[in-house]
Amino acid sequence: MKKSKAILILALLIVSACRSERSETSALYYTNPIYENTSNTAVYFHEGLYYFLRNVNDQILISSADDPVKLKDAVNVSCCNMKKNYGLEHLWHPQLKLIDGVWYIYVTADDGDTDNHKMYVLENRESDPMKGKFEMKARIRTDSEDNWAMHGHVFSHNGRLYMIWSGWEKRRVFVENQCIYIAEMDTPWSLAGERVMISRPEHEWELQWIQKDGSSATRYPVFVNENPVFFCNELTDKAYIYYSASAQWSSYSCVGELSADKDSDLLDSNSWKKSPKPVFSSDREKGIYGSSRPYFTTSADGSRHYMLYTVQVSETVNADKNLMMQPFTIENGHPEFRRPLGLDEKIPGVLM
8 A cells, every 4th residue: 555655656746747847848948930920020128028019900019028939928018009099000010129218119101002101100208118108209201202111120339329221212113122221310210311222132032022823912023122120249240230132922032131340331331241142041841931021139148149030821922921039149250040940840948
């Protein structure tokens, strides 16, 4: 009887240990995707929390968690109804930024006509961006002709504030060209000078707008550089801008790279050099299509770097997108992303 009781106790201890190990493994490792059916990638880390914005039914929703993997289960709070409050719709890629203690959201929207897409800035002076409301601060006029513009990304470098974005050189007629521009900012809601083009679609991998089966979301050519994001720290040898190349509705969308010396004039187009090949792209053998929309974050302790990006679930036009996340390294000063990890691969998490 005593022997049977001892065996039962031992079995219970083993089960408990296995459950504990599974729980610990779940916290330390994850598999992709971390969020399904979303096209946004802008996860912002601040004081132990990861904030994620989405645009749903002309509203901007914000959520937070201590681990990006938990964001899919986090509570969403509506921080602004753009259509109800400001008559704006077709929201694209809202991004959260804390500047001098004030929270800002940079978002693209229009008056119902997507040819009128412009960039807007919302402001919230609460210490917690999940509280209060984000209210309209300004619309950013990007050039004298007030051209179409989207995907504004704001960053600081060497004590100066900049914005990079994707925009038209001029209004489209038979061909649409989306280029990457940069300008210095005099406030978080206004530009200090003229825009400077630092990249335009030119390589074959930047010029794809027809899907593999011959279909397309448009009847005219669309050549794309968009979703620019700045990346530079004490480990990198240069200042980098990563961007999406080729149309987002295609499985050919990929990630391009621009680089400049850290102490160069970022407003001089000659400072920027483009990689002749994409630095991150699809892996059809793994069912990973259209890997693009790069964004960056770190582990909770800041020791590891992660790239967030979206992939299409199939090779059809405008297929749903899923949010992915995987670590990358900085080797000899250069970020190395390698290939997309598969959907069933176990990846070390940000809390590990």
